Amino acid sequence: MTREFKPGPYNYCDYRCERCDEREYCRVYKENQERLLQHYLKGEDPNDPEVFLNDLKEIFEKTKDMIRKAAEEQGIDLEDLEEIPEEEIEEFDPHNYVIYNLAYDYFDQAHKLIKKLEKEGIPEEIAEEFEDFVWYHTLLVAKAGRLVSSFDDKFFDEETKRIEQEGTIQVLKKGIKLSRRALDKMLNELPDDFQSIVDLIDTLKRLETQLNSDMKKRVDEV
Structure with missing residues (x-):
């Protein structure tokens, strides 16, 4: 049976995953756990500053892709948007x-x-x-x-x-x-x-x- 994740926005989150009863239905928690597992398998310390910054870079890139995809679905060309003074x-x-x-x-x-x-x-x-x-x-x-x-x-x-x-x-x-x-x-x-x-x-x-x-x-x- 496919697990259904709770939809965003995740503003109902208090960032205490270890105490949350709904973490198994949270996409953010799942992705964070998978990221931690990959670090451990590679012998990396997830709290190392360099590793942490690389994680942030990947998250930002993924977010940009999501924004770009959402804009395309809405027929919005991000390149044509003018910067607001x-x-x-x-x-x-x-x-x-x-x-x-x-x-x-x-x-x-x-x-x-x-x-x-x-x-x-x-x-x-x-x-x-x-x-x-x-x-x-x-x-x-x-x-x-x-x-x-x-x-x-x-x-x-x-x-x-x-x-x-x-x-x-x-x-x-x-x-x-x-x-x-x-x-x-x-x-x-x-x-x-x-x-x-x-x-x-x-x-x-x-x-x-x-x-x-x-x-x-x-x-x-x-």
Whole structure:
């Protein structure tokens, strides 16, 4: 039986393949595993800078071919496209949206606590939770930025934007859930950082509320 892969875009991905229940249906995961296998068979270290850069080159070449093929199917001649003058490109500021500012505030607060805890040493009892906390504190703000950038995106049609936004929201909700679980455990194990953790939980709650109530709310509407 032929295995069916999930379609793109892959914005529902949180880049933690080792913990993903859907990796067997993910084309990106399959290709990455095949690439790693080829390196091992050749006796290469996939983390070697030269090997890594060669991988990137191959990925970019493959992406260019995919774009070229898609353009041909749409009857678009890429050679005829004119370069858009820089002054005509609208600047986008994610800070215009409340939800992004909340995600950024969370990132900023979390980053300070992470640096403090890394300096002091991470208790073994919260090692796994701390890993989740670290991982998602950057991913949440990145995904929030991607979400708000799609609101004013004039390139994609409404259906494509809807699919992409749904995937991004899915990752945001997952990140909030796992971050909250991590912080709850840290709250019990790190009494000296009680207030910092409480503040982080509060920011997460506000982020979740904004996501569920009015994710498109702008700062000038507050």
